[in-house]
Amino acid sequence: MLAQLHEYQNLDQFISSACQTYGDKDAFTSVGKTLSFAQVDTLAEQLAGYFYGQGLRAGDRIAIQLPNVNQYPIVVYAAFKLGLVVVNTNPLYTPREMLHQFNDSGAKALVILSDLYPKLDIILAETQIEQVISTGAADLLLDSSDPVAEHCVTWHQALAQGQGQYYPRSSAQLDDVAVLQYTGGTTGVSKGAQLTHKNLIANSLQTKEAFGDRYDDTSEIFICPLPLYHIYAFTLSILINTASGNHSVLIPNPRDLDAFVKAIKPFRFTSFAGINTLFVGLCATKEFTQLDFSSLRLTLSGGAALTTTAASAWVKVTGCSISEGYGLSETSPVVTLNQPGKEQIGTVGLPLRDTEVELWDENDKAVADGESGQIVVRGPQVMKGYWNRPEETAKALTADGYFKTGDVGIRLANSAIKVVDRLKDMIIVSGFNVYPNEVEDVLVSHPAVFEAAVIGKADERTGEAVHAFITIKQDVDEQELQAFCREQLTNYKVPKHIHILEELPKSTVGKILRRELRDEA
Structure with missing residues (x-):
């Protein structure tokens, strides 16, 4: 694993090499528009040129507040090309929540959905944001877009200004921060987990390996209804699928089950990521149950406990079992995963390669086999620490690199981990x-x-x-x-x-x- 990890200096190399290798293949589809890897890379080049021309430099933070549209990966890859730090931001946030995250991260730039601009307008003057690009879901379908506000440029204006613009390629190293992934805390204040280039590349390689022979390079059509601002979908679609030359079908609003089914119906999809509530909802939707599932061979679950009822319903409808995993924002995110096809429902599976999972008592001592204890994790995917919060970092990370998850688990006889409770009140x-x-x-x-x-x-x-x-x-x-x-x-x-x-x-x-x-x- 470590030898493979060190083939790359940073995420720019990890992604750009894939975009060049798989140039003509389909990369992302959203709202009826499909882009090839070459098209995504070209647009990211233009956007990187714009950002550099506007004064953004390596290490500066750029916030992204978008649903699952094709612009999302383009912005991320542009940021990686320049060595910017991505700040994933929930599009559902209120102005109060936006203000905290933008100011805590010190974001200098923001790419935001046009429909959300009125919320931004309320708090923009109180932030350090200097550059705002506003984009609509249809911007990649149309050749032009109307300006939204005097503080903004449109998507097409930014691309036009950045075309042909020089920028220095990222010189980021593996231990440099690539993403600030915001997560709550016991204090109730959302804080940024510093995920490095090493964290994210390592977890992409670890997780892909754990998929086994149900996941193939260049042949997957991966349905991604989970929001890309969530680290689960971010790592799966923006990193793993791209690095593997696979096609991600992005669903902007998975709550609209009718539109969801319509969006995926044209594809002979091979893999699917979801959470328990989504599996239950889809299996109760007649139009979904009538789709062709003959190509589906990998279904992943994370973010919330998978119930036996949901797992059974999914197998009955699709013929494909669900592999449940466990992870956190602080671990990039995957820690454990059930082996696809050999799942033990009710557990979150086995630790990934190079990942140590221990169970500790209240004195930070390992508990006996079969006893419950706090799940602690050490591995290349564990964050660098919390952004500008040394005291919180010291509480969460031990001197020898273990991350205290706050979750309680048991290790079963076959070494699988079962999550049974939470120490924290989350x-x-x-x-x-x-x-x-x-x-x-x-x-x-x-x-x-x-x-x-x-x-x-x-x-x-x-x-x-x-x-x-x-x-x-x-x-x-x-x-x-x-x-x-x-x-x-x-x-x-x-x-x-x-x-x-x-x-x-x-x-x-x-x-x-x-x-x-x-x-x-």
Whole structure:
């Protein structure tokens, strides 16, 4: 593994060599438009020229706030060509969430979906962003686009200005930061996991190897409904598939199941990535069950626990088993994966090559076989640390390189890992992390709310749902508070239920006891 890793100096070499090797082959399809690897590389060259002409230099951060459109990989590859650091940003973020991420990362440039510009306009003056490119889903279908605002250039303007523009090729080294992947924390403040060129190349090579003979170079048609700003889809589609010369079919809105089915129907797709809720939804959609699955040989699940019900339904409908894996933003992301075709449902499989997984007790000592302990990970995919947060980094990374995940697991007799609990209070809603402190901070900023505690409760549709418990200063109803939350939080973070109590359970020192609320919920 390490010998193969050191064939590349950085991600620019990793990606550009593939684009040249597989030039005429289909690379990405979205909203009815397919681009070849050569076309993607040419557009990335033009965009890199534009960025350099606007003063961006190696190490500068560039935020991307786009759904799954073809522009996404083009921007990423342009950033890699220059040695810029990519800041993946959720398109569903509210202005408040955008402001934190842009300022924390120190982003100098932003590529944003045109429809999202009104949210940006609210906070742009409070950021360090100097360059904004606004693009629409149809920009790669049309030859021109209308300007959006005086602070922006359009996609086509940027490409025109960058065409033929000189720029120095990236000299980034393997240990340099390539991506800031934002994730929540126990403090509730989203922080950037520093993923290096080495982290991402290594995890691409490790994960591809774990796919085994169900994944082939140059012949895969890979359905990618998961958002590219999430590290799971980013590594799969933008890195692994491109490096392998494979075709990624990007789905901008997987919640629209009818449009989803229509988008993938023309393809004899061979591989598919999803999460539990998506598998359940698709298997209950008649039009999906009528598709041709004769070529499907690899289905991957991550981000949330895969249920036996979902796994069984998928096999019944498609004839293909689901390989569940486990990973985190801090591990680029994959740590373990079930061997395709030999899955042990209920586990997350075996560690990838060159990946050490241990289970530790509260004193950071390994537990006996069969006992539960905190999952800790060491390997080439483990992040460099948290961006500008040395104290948080020190808590998460040990001196000898183990990352403390905060998840609790058991190693089974066959060495497979089973995730059984979480040490931290994080809630996972449809594969997305929700941190209670962030939701609590928003709730208590409402004038009627005195105190708030937020927990996750099992939910048949989304895996977990956000439940809030509050005490109040004055009368207020659940709908008003949910509307207030929607103004400041992405939809999946908004409490599904808000319970008003006389008082919240507390310890002798006044700390709110979420665990007691979880037991009662």
